[in-house]
Amino acid sequence: MSFFYEADTVSFPKIKRRKTSAWIKSVIASHDKRTGNITYIFCSDAEILRINRQYLQHDYYTDIITFDYTEGEIVSGDLFISLDTVRTNSEKFKTNYDEELHRVMIHGVLHLCGFKDKTPEEEQLMREMENKALADLSK
Numbered sequence: 001m002s003f004f005y006e007a008d009t010v011s012f013p014k015i016k017r018r019k020t021s022a023w024i025k026s027v028i029a030s031h032d033k034r035t036g037n038i039t040y041i042f043c044s045d046a047e048i049l050r051i052n053r054q055y056l057q058h059d060y061y062t063d064i065i066t067f068d069y070t071e072g073e074i075v076s077g078d079l080f081i082s083l084d085t086v087r088t089n090s091e092k093f094k095t096n097y098d099e100e101l102h103r104v105m106i107h108g109v110l111h112l113c114g115f116k117d118k119t120p121e122e123e124q125l126m127r128e129m130e131n132k133a134l135a136d137l138s139k
Contacts, residue, residue: 001025004039009047010083013101019137020102024109027133028075031113036069036076038112040105048082061085066108079108099134106133 003021005012025035043051045061052058052065063085069076081104090100110129111117117126 001035002037003035004037005042006039007042009044010042013042013083014098015101020105023133023137024106026136027106027109028113033070033073033075033113036071036074038076038109039078041078041080042083043080045082045084048080048085051080063089063104064108066111068112070112070114075109075112077108077112079105081105081108102134102137103130106130 003017003024005015005017007013024038028035048063048065049059049061052060052062055067056065061082061084063082065080067078067080069078081101083101086101086104087097089095090097093100095103107126107130110126110133115122115126115129117123
C-alpha cells in the first residue's frame with residue numbers, strides 16, 4: 001500500500017500527507033476494501049483539460065479525473081486534481097479551499113471504491129459519504 005503525491009504545473013498544496021493518507025486509508029477500509037497504490041497528481045486547469053481531451057474525449061474543465069486500477073478489493077488509481085478548479089469551486093460554493101480540496105480527493109477515492117454519481121440518487125449518496133469522510137478528517 002502506497003500513497004504518492006505529485007504536483008505538475010502547480011505549486012504543491014498545503015496538505016498533511018501522513019494524516020491525509022491515514023484518513024483515505026480509513027475511508028477505504030470503511031467500505032470493506034484494502035488500499036493499493038494511489039497517486040494524486042495536482043495540476044492546473046490547462047493540464048486537466050489536456051488529459052480530459054486526450055483520454056476521455058471530453059472538452060471541458062473538471063476538478064478531478066480518476067483513472068481506476070482497482071482489482072477486486074484492492075483500491076488503486078491515479079487521481080488528477082485541478083487546483084485551479086478546486087479554488088474556483090471553493091469560491092463559487094463559498095467553502096473553505098482546504099475542505100474543497102479534501103472533498104475532491106475523497107470523491108475520487110469513493111469512485112475507486114465503486115460508487116457512482118450519475119443519477120440524482122447516486123449523487124446524493126456520494127455527497128453524504130463525502131460529508132461523513134470530511135467530518136472524520138476533522139476529528
